[in-house]
Every structure is written in C-alpha cells, then in structure tokens.
Amino acid sequence: MKAVLCKAYGPPESLVIEDIEPLKPGRGQVVIGVRACGVNFPDTLIIQGKYQFKPATPFSPGGEVAGVVKEIGEGVENVKVGDRVIAFTGWGGFAEEVVADAARLIPMPGGMDFATAAAFVMVYGTSHYALKDRAQLKPGETLLVLGAAGGVGLATVELGKVMGAHVIAAASTNEKLQVCKQHGADEVINYVTEDLKERVKQLTLGKGVDVVFDPVGGDYSEAALRGMAWGGRFLVIGFTAGDIPRIPLNLPLLKGCSIVGVFWGAFSERDPRRSQQHLQELLTWFAEGKLKPHISASYPLEQAAQALNDMMERKVMGKVVLVMG
Numbered sequence: 467m468k469a470v471l472c473k474a475y476g477p478p479e480s481l482v483i484e485d486i487e488p489l490k491p492g493r494g495q496v497v498i499g500v501r502a503c504g505v506n507f508p509d510t511l512i513i514q515g516k517y518q519f520k521p522a523t524p525f526s527p528g529g530e531v532a533g534v535v536k537e538i539g540e541g542v543e544n545v546k547v548g549d550r551v552i553a554f555t556g557w558g559g560f561a562e563e564v565v566a567d568a569a570r571l572i573p574m575p576g577g578m579d580f581a582t583a584a585a586f587v588m589v590y591g592t593s594h595y596a597l598k599d600r601a602q603l604k605p606g607e608t609l610l611v612l613g614a615a616g617g618v619g620l621a622t623v624e625l626g627k628v629m630g631a632h633v634i635a636a637a638s639t640n641e642k643l644q645v646c647k648q649h650g651a652d653e654v655i656n657y658v659t660e661d662l663k664e665r666v667k668q669l670t671l672g673k674g675v676d677v678v679f680d681p682v683g684g685d686y687s688e689a690a691l692r693g694m695a696w697g698g699r700f701l702v703i704g705f706t707a708g709d710i711p712r713i714p715l716n717l718p719l720l721k722g723c724s725i726v727g728v729f730w731g732a733f734s735e736r737d738p739r740r741s742q743q744h745l746q747e748l749l750t751w752f753a754e755g756k757l758k759p760h761i762s763a764s765y766p767l768e769q770a771a772q773a774l775n776d777m778m779e780r781k782v783m784g785k786v787v788l789v790m791g
Contacts, residue, residue: 469561470770471524475515478771478778481527489563491539496568498551502584503559503788504530505765505773506617507706512557513774521557527774528559528788531566532574532583542568550574552583554731560770562790575749585617585759585785590748591741592703592730593622596679597629598744599733600726601699605630607676610666610693612686613706614651615642617785620760622679623649628756631677634669636662636686638780645783649760657686666693674721679703687711691723698723706780760784 469486489497509527511517535549545551545568552574553566574583597603609626613619614635626633627650635646636655643654655665666675674695680687684707691700691713700723718725734741751757762783765773767790776782 467562469526472513473524478774489565493540495539496535497537498533498564499536500531500533500790501580502532503528504584505786510778526558526560529556530588531559532580581787584787589617589621592618593625594744595730596701596728600728601677608632609677610634610675611679612636613682614646615783618681620784623651662689663693683707684709694723696722700725702727764789
C-alpha cells in the first residue's frame with residue numbers, strides 16, 4: 467500500500483511516497499482502508515519535529531481519517547469488517563491504510579461522506595468544547611473569532627450562531643471574510659487593514675466582547691484581549707501565527723476577565739463520556755443542517771506536500787483533505 471513518509475524531520479518537500487507492506491492489527495486494533503484524511507495545522511509541525519508528539523521515523527503524518535474497516539484484531543467486538551468509521555490516530559493517516567484502536571472509533575453517520583467525515587470532528591469538537599465548557603457561552607453574548615476563515619475558526623463562527631451569540635469574525639483578507647459571512651458571521655474585521663482593538667470597540671459600542679476565540683496567537687492576541695468586556699473569557703486554542711504571545715497580566719486584572727486554555731484532545735481522553743455527549747450534539751446539528759463544513763480543496767495522496775504548504779502559508783479556508791483513490 468502507498469504511504470506518504472517522513473523519513474527525516476523537515477519541510478513538506480522532504481516527504482516521500484513509497485509502497486510499504488500492508489498493515490496488521492494488534493489486539494484491540496483494526497486496520498482501516500483510508501478514504502479521506504483531514505489536513506490539520508499539527509501535521510505541519512509533526513513533520514518538522516516541532517509538535518509535542520515525536521514519532522520515530524519513518525512515519526506518515528495525518529491524524530484525522532475516515533474510511534472502512536478492512537481487518538480486525540483479536541478481542542475486537544464493537545466493529546466489523548466493512549463498517550464506515552472515523553478515527554483519530556495522531557499520525558499515520560497520509561496512507562492507504564492506518565491502524566487504530568477499535569475502542570476509540572466513531573461510527574460515520576449515514577448522511578455524511580468520507581471527505582466531510584475526515585474534516586468534521588476535530589474542528590467542531592475543539593470549538594464546541596471551547597464555547598460550551600470552557601467559555602460557557604450564553605445566548606446574546608458577543609463572540610470574537612480570530613483566524614475565523616480557518617478550519618477551527620469557521621467551525622466556531624457556525625457554532626457561535628447555533629448557540630445564540632453575536633459573532634464577529636476577524637481574518638486577514640476580504641475574501642476570507644466573505645466566507646465567514648456565508649457561514650453566519652454578523653460582523654467582520656480585516657485585522658490587516660483595520661485596527662482590531664478600535665474596530666471591536668466600535669462594533670460593541672465600547673462594551674467589548676464577552677468571549678475571544680484565538681487559534682492564531684502572535685500580535686493579535688493582546689489587541690483582542692484589550693477589546694474584552696468585563697468578566698470576559700479569552701480562549702487560548704493555538705498559535706498558527708508561530709509566535710506565542712506574552713500577555714501583560716495587568717490586563718485580566720483590570721478587566722476582571724479570564725484567560726482559559728483549550729486542549730480538546732486531552733479533554734476527550736480524560737472525560738470520554740462527556741466528549742461523546744458533545745459529539746452526539748454536534749452530529750445532531752449536522753443532521754439538522756445547522757452545521758455545514760467548508761472543504762475548500764481536496765488533494766490526491768501524491769499532492770500531500772502541496773496541501774501542507776497551503777496550510778503553512780495560510781491559504782486554506784475551512785478545511786482541506788487528502789482523498790485516496
């Protein structure tokens with residue numbers, strides 16, 4: 467079977483595609499025939515040795531897959547060969563097959579295609595956990611989303627509207643902001659051409675925003691924090707800008723606001739029961755047409771490096787996926 471391999475840490479161009487031996491499941495595992503694999507920002511880090519997990523080389527990036535169970539290992543009873551499933555593997559998904567723990571598989575809903583399934587759970591799961599558990603977002607509150615046209619940002623715009631918030635989307639181009647409007651944003655800010663803090667002040671009539679969702683980091687974090695309302699919640703999601711900001715701690719003191727970390731992966735492992743409840747709510751909203759994942763591009767396995775470069779260069783709107791076959 468074909469696999470994209472990282473043989474030494476480096477840029478996407480250093481990846482190679484090779485034929486390797488078919489995989490075999492261990493006890494409690496299954497082999498999945500991958501039909502689609504989501505491309506996510508951590509994939510760009512793991513191939514450079516910059517992620518918190520550093521698998522031994524050679525390995526395939528890609529941790530969010532959708533496909534069909536091909537083979538089951540000893541002791542597996544919850545799935546059977548032929549089942550359509552979603553799996554989170556950490557890495558290994560940029561390949562025609564991947565091994566996954568059977569206990570952590572998610573059955574694919576009947577009305578969901580493979581590309582959508584590979585682009586859905588991670589971004590919506592992160593956003594839902596952030597808004598519902600960490601921010602406790604209430605109807606009528608104002609939500610500011612940074613990096614709003616990215617995968618997790620666009621999911622947050624949609625979920626903010628479903629949960630009754632007034633959503634302000636901030637992104638770097640007018641084209642990206644147009645996509646945000648199509649997914650429900652009430653107001654938009656181009657933070658390249660506009661002053662983020664002042665624009666937030668104008669849009670909220672001086673009150674500030676109740677919740678900030680920040681997957682970007684860098685220079686915009688402090689400006690967004692300065693635009694918060696009293697008692698607001700600043701959600702730290704990640705740092706796609708590359709720089710981890712150093713926030714003056716007098717700001718949360720003066721505003722009576724909270725800076726809250728969001729680590730969905732750890733949450734789903736530590737509290738699998740509640741995580742499953744969250745997932746069921748998300749899948750219900752999807753079935754009702756309230757959530758509409760935006761897949762801006764699909765690539766064949768052979769163009770994995772291009773997909774990763776597009777992610778690194780922040781050209782992606784919504785999600786991109788690799789599609790096998």
